[in-house]
Amino acid sequence: MTEPRLNHVQCLGARGLHRMAYWEWGDAANPRVVVCAHGLSRQGRDFDALAASLAGGCRVVAPDAVGRGESDWLPDPMGYQLPTYAADMVTLLARLNAQTVYWVGTSMGGLIGLGLASLPNNPIRRLVLNDVGPTIQADAIARIGTYLGLPMRWGTLEEAADYMLTISQGFGAHTREQWLALTKPMLKADAGGFKPHYDPQIAVPFRAMTPEMAAAGEAALWKAYDAVACPTLLLRGADSDLLTRDTALAMTQRGPKARLHEFADVGHAPMLVASEQVAVVREFLLGP
Structure with a gap:
């Protein structure tokens, strides 16, 4: 598999500038750009398999959201x-011209894309x-909160992979080779071992969420969803x-009236590594 190029872009935040890393596959001059955005505690290399499938006909870019992977x-x-994430992605899109x-967004990355796709122009x-x-x-949310930001350290890649498997059952079945490939970019070298490759402080606003804030956020997200006009695959x-089936079905009836595709024996979230999953995304993006 071809290794991606690693680049960085300067982004403006409330307390100054920070660098966001992004991985890139394919011809940098290709006008067809696919941006792949990862989930809450993940990073851009989750999309290696999907990018490999798309890179022949697209420029594929997968950022590490700030606080994750190679980003500040x-x-x-x-x-x-x-x-913050949405503003950073606007800066990235400007850099990419x-x-x-x-846009392909898993979990948090999907919410970022939803927000951007709802904006005029x-x-x-x-x-x-x-x-x-x-x-x-x-x-x-409660399940994710049981492990997000905890101080962790592992002696070997294998040990880390075994632990991550225990908190990632929803990702579905993968071969050991696939799982190690998904695990390795999640690790940062630390005193002869490894620790998670993200800032544990990403858990602070996550844990500060109140039911009232969640309700207001949900209303805002439905309003944004109803403003999306482009073809949408859910x-x-x-x-x-x-994501409950009731919510998914509601998303097929309002806003962009998404096309729904469900994967059996998978929870939250499909990792877009299995050939069946890659094929569904590829057909939607590159088909008529």
């Missing part, structure tokens, strides 16, 4: 919220929302605890 950490943890964008022409919608189940793990 923020001095104020309350900056780890959707407005992208006039036409296809946005460049997103096709939108893939991977196991996320305006209504997010409280049980899933992916759902059939066993997802974050």
